[in-house]
Amino acid sequence: MPSICFYFEVHQPVRLNHFSVFNIGNTRDTHSTYFNRNLNQKIFEKVANKCYLPTNNLLLDLIRQYDGKFRISYSLTGTFVEYCEQYLPEVIDSFKELFKTGAVDLIEETYFHSLSGLYDDLDEFEDQIKMHRQMIKRLFNYKPKVFRNTEAIYDNRIALKVADLGYKGIITEGAERVLGWRSPNFLYKPVNANIKVLLRNYKLSDDVGFRFSARNWPGFPLTADKYANWMSNSFGDVINLFMDYETFGEHQWVETGIFEFLRHLPGEVFKHDNLDFATVSEAVERYNPVGDIDVPWAVSWADEDRNVSTWLGNNMQIACFNELKDIGRKLKKKGDRDLMYIWRLLQTSDHLYYISTKGLEDGNVHAYFSPYDIPYDGFINYMNILQDLKEKAESR
Amino acid sequence: MKIAMIGWEYPPFKVGGLGTHCYGLTHGLADKNVHIDFYMPKLRQKIKSDNKNINIIEVGETEIFPYDRPDDKELGGKFFDAVYRYNDLIVQRVKGKYDLIHCHDWLTMKAAVTLKEKLGIPLVLTVHSTEYDRSGWIYPNQWFIDIERNGMEKADRIIAVSEFTKRVIVEKYGISPDKITVVHNAVYPIGEGERRNLVLFLGRLTIQKGPEFFLKAARKVLDYEDARFVIAGAGDMLPRLIEQAVHMGISNKVIFTGKLTEEEVKHIYKISSIYVMPSVSEPFGITALEAISAGTPTIVSKSAGVSEVIKNCFKVDFWDTDEMANKIISLLRYSSLHDTMRQSSKREIQLFTWDRVAEKTLEVYRGIT
Numbered sequence: 001m002p003s004i005c006f007y008f009e010v011h012q013p014v015r016l017n018h019f020s021v022f023n024i025g026n027t028r029d030t031h032s033t034y035f036n037r038n039l040n041q042k043i044f045e046k047v048a049n050k051c052y053l054p055t056n057n058l059l060l061d062l063i064r065q066y067d068g069k070f071r072i073s074y075s076l077t078g079t080f081v082e083y084c085e086q087y088l089p090e091v092i093d094s095f096k097e098l099f100k101t102g103a104v105d106l107i108e109e110t111y112f113h114s115l116s117g118l119y120d121d122l123d124e125f126e127d128q129i130k131m132h133r134q135m136i137k138r139l140f141n142y143k144p145k146v147f148r149n150t151e152a153i154y155d156n157r158i159a160l161k162v163a164d165l166g167y168k169g170i171i172t173e174g175a176e177r178v179l180g181w182r183s184p185n186f187l188y189k190p191v192n193a194n195i196k197v198l199l200r201n202y203k204l205s206d207d208v209g210f211r212f213s214a215r216n217w218p219g220f221p222l223t224a225d226k227y228a229n230w231m232s233n234s235f236g237d238v239i240n241l242f243m244d245y246e247t248f249g250e251h252q253w254v255e256t257g258i259f260e261f262l263r264h265l266p267g268e269v270f271k272h273d274n275l276d277f278a279t280v281s282e283a284v285e286r287y288n289p290v291g292d293i294d295v296p297w298a299v300s301w302a303d304e305d306r307n308v309s310t311w312l313g314n315n316m317q318i319a320c321f322n323e324l325k326d327i328g329r330k331l332k333k334k335g336d337r338d339l340m341y342i343w344r345l346l347q348t349s350d351h352l353y354y355i356s357t358k359g360l361e362d363g364n365v366h367a368y369f370s371p372y373d374i375p376y377d378g379f380i381n382y383m384n385i386l387q388d389l390k391e392k393a394e395s396r
Numbered sequence: 397m398k399i400a401m402i403g404w405e406y407p408p409f410k411v412g413g414l415g416t417h418c419y420g421l422t423h424g425l426a427d428k429n430v431h432i433d434f435y436m437p438k439l440r441q442k443i444k445s446d447n448k449n450i451n452i453i454e455v456g457e458t459e460i461f462p463y464d465r466p467d468d469k470e471l472g473g474k475f476f477d478a479v480y481r482y483n484d485l486i487v488q489r490v491k492g493k494y495d496l497i498h499c500h501d502w503l504t505m506k507a508a509v510t511l512k513e514k515l516g517i518p519l520v521l522t523v524h525s526t527e528y529d530r531s532g533w534i535y536p537n538q539w540f541i542d543i544e545r546n547g548m549e550k551a552d553r554i555i556a557v558s559e560f561t562k563r564v565i566v567e568k569y570g571i572s573p574d575k576i577t578v579v580h581n582a583v584y585p586i587g588e589g590e591r592r593n594l595v596l597f598l599g600r601l602t603i604q605k606g607p608e609f610f611l612k613a614a615r616k617v618l619d620y621e622d623a624r625f626v627i628a629g630a631g632d633m634l635p636r637l638i639e640q641a642v643h644m645g646i647s648n649k650v651i652f653t654g655k656l657t658e659e660e661v662k663h664i665y666k667i668s669s670i671y672v673m674p675s676v677s678e679p680f681g682i683t684a685l686e687a688i689s690a691g692t693p694t695i696v697s698k699s700a701g702v703s704e705v706i707k708n709c710f711k712v713d714f715w716d717t718d719e720m721a722n723k724i725i726s727l728l729r730y731s732s733l734h735d736t737m738r739q740s741s742k743r744e745i746q747l748f749t750w751d752r753v754a755e756k757t758l759e760v761y762r763g764i765t
């Protein structure tokens with residue numbers, strides 16, 4: 001009897017200002033010159049009104065309607081929560097209300113949605129996890145049991161570290177490279193660590209996340225009963241449906257019928273005796289691993305490649321990533337808290353994502369999410385800011 | 397299929413993208429077994445066809461250089477006479493059985509329209525630039541505009557080198573968008589060379605091409621990074637530009653090459669680190685494709701047609717010399733940017749072949765024959 005594990009990633013990056021080479025070395029108030037407050041506020045409020053608030057309300061109704069049998073999980077990034085607190089505290093209140101139902105689980109991740117899991121040392125990774133842990137404790141008085149790294153980036157080293165930090169489960173992509181012939185609808189265990197791995201069923205997840213409104217897709221139009229049927233015919237312990245929260249109302253606009261789909265989904269699922277809902281913590285408690293997975297090279301849930309080439313696929317990205325790490329070493333020696341915070345905001349993976357030069361299908365996805373016309377503009381902006389921060393790290 | 401094509405430049409004699417286009421197009425078509433009689437002015441050096449399906453016919457001498465902008469007082473007797481004489485010569489010389497006439501830009505339009513009526517065959521017109529482009533949108537000359545409009549109205553089909561040019565034809569000349577097809581230009585591959593620290597401008601030194609913006613950006617770059625700025629090409633703005641460079645105190649960093657031969661052009665693309673095309677108005681901008689093909693990262697004006705189709709290049713407003721300098725400095729400073737853009741743009745440009753241009757042009761022909 002498969003349990004449906006619905007998990008939503010809720011994240012907004014702190015986007016950058018236009019920053020030319022002429023600005024390098026001429027900045028005083030770092031935060032306001034690096035980050036585009038107006039743009040960020042505008043986007044956040046837009047997405048909050050199109051997605052966060054209406055989707056939260058709908059899900060709260062559904063949880064109440066089905067007496068808590070409809071169960072979901074969230075991961076909220078630190079940058080997202082800071083936006084809420086600055087601009088729309090009611091968004092956080094509505095998440096708190098959802099959590100109070102007892103049908104909602106919270107997932108740990110790095111506070112800054114960063115690539116720190118790929119650094120040479122994992123101390124920064126650990127620091128950011130602890131920051132996130134404190135934030136969840138402060139807001140929800142809860143300690144998450146399951147961890148999901150930025151964009152589900154996962155390898156053996158990360159799995160071991162996360163197990164050491166005490167988590168019971170970790171989430172990643174159900175990529176063929178990880179599973180081979182095996183199904184993502186079971187729990188697995190890393191070869192080198194004692195933790196349970198939840199693997200995203202990318203086919204069923206992307207049917208909603210990417211293909212919901214694709215008219216040339218044979219599954220179109222996707223209705224709740226059709227989707228529940230597909231899941232009922234699936235084999236395994238869990239069906240992990242992991243997607244960006246912005247799928248609802250932002251990537252898939254209200255006109256596509258995505259909210260109607262969501263509204264009817266629990267009812268359609270409960271028509272099938274062999275289906276129920278579970279949070280990620282419950283899934284990890286309830287089921288046992290059926291096999292080992294060995295992932296020496298990092299996988300992720302991004303793009304067709306499902307590796308880290310989305311952020312580190314070209315020389316520009318690698319150059320920025322190296323600068324970022326170098327600045328971190330310098331700042332940690334200096335111990336300047338303000339600059340450390342700025343440096344961490346710059347670690348958000350989105351900044352590197354915008355510099356991806358992948359073509360064709362993935363490139364279109366990148367372009368959709370990017371504030372830049374072309375990745376080269378994104379590179380110049382980001383690299384110039386890193387150069388300015390480096391000067392500050394070296395001079396203070 | 398046999399066509400009469402009327403142009404006025406053809407390599408090795410050429411001043412602009414039109415000659416390059418005619419060469420690439422005729423060869424692309426010839427490979428698809430289209431027979432072409434290419435009519436053009438008589439030149440000092442004899443041009444020979446290198447393809448059995450292409451026959452080059454020189455109709456007579458002419459003194460006209462279509463990109464020159466005659467002063468108003470010159471735009472009288474002599475200039476008109478020369479244009480009319482050339483067109484008359486074409487009308488006299490074009491004989492035989494053709495499926496259609498294909499002409500390029502204003503200079504040959506009068507003849508093409510006359511021939512269409514005389515021979516009773518369809519006319520295709522390729523617009524590489526309009527009077528609005530050549531004037532940089534400052535005081536466009538009505539005499540040229542009238543010739544262009546008449547040609548566009550009489551043509552059965554129009555090929556525009558960009559969506560931008562198509563819009564100009566629709567909005568400024570009142571032509572129906574239904575008879576206009578956009579066919580973007582292409583490039584023959586150019587190899588790579590050993591890079592020097594050069595930033596290149598290449599084009600006629602006229603208002604249209606925006607060389608003064610290049611100089612202004614150079615001035616800003618030189619406060620931050622060392623490089624040499626090459627201004628390749630000739631034109632009426634040369635004395636003013638030299639003076640401007642001296643006045644800015646950067647004349648030791650700016651090299652004026654004058655007009656370059658085709659081989660020299662290829663060489664300068666290969667050894668340059670960056671190519672900048674700050675055109676005020678640029679229907680397409682074939683030089684951007686050439687520079688990219690030579691592995692030179694390119695910054696183009698947002699108003700250039702080429703910016704519609706190439707993703708892997710920088711696009712700036714021609715007047716925004718701060719942003720132009722920001723991009724030049726970044727390309728000079730960050731090798732990862734230079735490498736990535738070079739590789740990605742070279743890959744992208746492989747799709748821009750003359751075979752594709754010929755195929756699309758042939759589709760236009762088939763639609764009317």
